[in-house]
Amino acid sequence: MSFEFFLRESWTGFRRSGIMSVVSLVTITVSLVVFGAFLLAVANLGNIASIIGSKMEIAAYVDKNIDDSSAAAISLQISAIEGVESVKFVSKEEAWKNFRSDYEGRLALGEIISENPLPNTFLIKVKSPQATSAAAKKISNMAVINEVRYSGNLADRFQSVLDLIRVSGFILVALLIIATLLIVVNTIKLTVIARQTDIYIMRLVGATNSFIKWPFIMEGVLIGLIGAALSFIILKFSYDLAVHELQDFMPFIPLITSGYRLFWIYISVSAIGVVLGMLGAYISVNSLLKGD
Amino acid sequence: MIVLRNVSKIYPKGVEALSNVDLCIGKEEFVFIVGPTGSGKSTLLKLLYREEFATNGQVLLDRVNLSEMKDSQIPFLRRNIGVVFQDYKLLPNRTIYENVAFALQVMGASRSFIRRHAGQALELVGLFKKANCFPGELSGGEQQRACIARAIVNNPPLVLADEPTGNLDPSTSWEIIHLLDKINKRNTTVIVTTHNKSIVDGMRKRVIALEAGRIIRDQQLGVYSNVL
Numbered sequence: 001m002s003f004e005f006f007l008r009e010s011w012t013g014f015r016r017s018g019i020m021s022v023v024s025l026v027t028i029t030v031s032l033v034v035f036g037a038f039l040l041a042v043a044n045l046g047n048i049a050s051i052i053g054s055k056m057e058i059a060a061y062v063d064k065n066i067d068d069s070s071a072a073a074i075s076l077q078i079s080a081i082e083g084v085e086s087v088k089f090v091s092k093e094e095a096w097k098n099f100r101s102d103y104e105g106r107l108a109l110g111e112i113i114s115e116n117p118l119p120n121t122f123l124i125k126v127k128s129p130q131a132t133s134a135a136a137k138k139i140s141n142m143a144v145i146n147e148v149r150y151s152g153n154l155a156d157r158f159q160s161v162l163d164l165i166r167v168s169g170f171i172l173v174a175l176l177i178i179a180t181l182l183i184v185v186n187t188i189k190l191t192v193i194a195r196q197t198d199i200y201i202m203r204l205v206g207a208t209n210s211f212i213k214w215p216f217i218m219e220g221v222l223i224g225l226i227g228a229a230l231s232f233i234i235l236k237f238s239y240d241l242a243v244h245e246l247q248d249f250m251p252f253i254p255l256i257t258s259g260y261r262l263f264w265i266y267i268s269v270s271a272i273g274v275v276l277g278m279l280g281a282y283i284s285v286n287s288l289l290k291g292d
Numbered sequence: 293m294i295v296l297r298n299v300s301k302i303y304p305k306g307v308e309a310l311s312n313v314d315l316c317i318g319k320e321e322f323v324f325i326v327g328p329t330g331s332g333k334s335t336l337l338k339l340l341y342r343e344e345f346a347t348n349g350q351v352l353l354d355r356v357n358l359s360e361m362k363d364s365q366i367p368f369l370r371r372n373i374g375v376v377f378q379d380y381k382l383l384p385n386r387t388i389y390e391n392v393a394f395a396l397q398v399m400g401a402s403r404s405f406i407r408r409h410a411g412q413a414l415e416l417v418g419l420f421k422k423a424n425c426f427p428g429e430l431s432g433g434e435q436q437r438a439c440i441a442r443a444i445v446n447n448p449p450l451v452l453a454d455e456p457t458g459n460l461d462p463s464t465s466w467e468i469i470h471l472l473d474k475i476n477k478r479n480t481t482v483i484v485t486t487h488n489k490s491i492v493d494g495m496r497k498r499v500i501a502l503e504a505g506r507i508i509r510d511q512q513l514g515v516y517s518n519v520l
Binding site for chain 2: 197198200201202203204205207208209
């Protein structure tokens with residue numbers, strides 16, 4: 001009977017505190033949405049960074065037309081450079097074909113560009129990211145190579161930007177969580193104060209402290225749960241929408257769509273909501289109902 | 293059952309509500325505590341249900357010294373004491389039945405136990421038919437009977453009534469006192485504070501008179517005042 005009793009008590013408490021319950025519900029929802037949006041952003045940026053990092057390739061371009069045998073000779077020459085793991089030759093025809101099949105239907109390339117604009121390319125894999133720049137330098141010194149590009153610097157820079165976002169985001173989220181906690185504490189305090197008579201009578205008829213405290217803590221959990229549910233709906237809806245829109249406009253950005261990773265983000269956001277509600281209620285109840 | 297030894301109570305602001313009170317109340321007694329406002333009647337009751345504790349001296353209830361009782365034990369003490377108030381202290385947004393059942397829910401009683409005992413208590417005080425009314429829909433006398441039902445629903449050995457007739461007209465007051473008398477006859481110790489002279493004189497029970505925190509008279513089959 002007790003659990004049902006507590007549930008009913010906390011629901012009544014929630015309704016009775018009216019506007020303050022709504023205020024804390026909105027606050028908790030907003031901070032959970034911000035928190036969730038932040039987690040999603042960091043996860044996606046991290047994803048992009050790791051994809052960039054894993055593509056630690058050097059691309060060496062040759063503008064003039066070369067035949068297969070000279071391509072093989074250049075490949076061999078590049079392989080001899082220290083730190084190079086493998087070399088792959090992509091002829092300009094091949095590259096153009098790949099590019100077109102990648103963007104088939106999305107971009108009407110044939111109408112814009114009639115001539116193949118792509119150079120012959122050697123794709124070079126290096127043994128370690130540290131070896132990249134030295135190898136790239138040596139390759140660019142070769143007479144036949146017109147241009148060398150590699151993503152090492154970009155990945156590094158991206159990583160440091162990501163770290164900055166992470167740190168500032170965590171500070172922002174921490175502040176938000178503290179603010180939310182304080183508002184929950186206040187809401188529950190108001191409920192407790194509004195129910196002083198009830199509490200007095202409960203004490204008189206022999207209710208233990210924990211019996212008195214439970215409904216209030218459950219009320220906090222209730223606020224947290226509803227907030228978590230609302231923020232989940234908002235986050236899921238807007239993220240799915242964002243993914244849908246971005247995939248259309250910028251199909252080359254690799255967004256996370258795996259249900260598993262998103263599931264964990266949503267779960268941790270909801271858990272934070274429930275914990276916030278419970279902790280807030282616990283703090284306020286303990287500060288108001290000290291001992292007997 | 294109840295023993296007070298040299299009990300004094302001084303409130304934090306320095307008001308001495310009781311001074312050097314010695315008192316002994318046996319099992320199943322019916323006792324009136326009389327005296328003017330501020331004489332310490334309510335404080336005496338509060339010491340017994342540990343709303344307050346004595347500044348000096350010992351308050352013993354069934355040989356347990358209440359001053360030494362741990363806070364965590366107080367709820368269990370109160371489950372053995374029913375308290376009746378002048379202003380009833382019913383929860384306004386609960387029905388009479390829920391108010392009475394509340395005292396049992398607090399103890400974690402089962403649903404069927406609650407239904408049976410709450411029903412019996414309401415039957416005893418004659419409110420069975422008004423079980424689903426809210427306190428605001430009842431008269432003062434009925435609310436007081438509901439308060440009594442709540443006090444006795446778990447069959448406590450001791451019932452304390454603090455000015456139970458203070459807000460009631462004479463005939464309703466008599467109903468309430470008769471009800472408390474009936475409860476006393478079911479082997480419950482009943483202590484009633486009052487300044488209702490006609491009731492005390494009419495009942496002829498033990499009377500303890502307080503004045504300025506001291507016992508000035510303790511009389512079996514007593515009356516409200518010896519001064520004619």
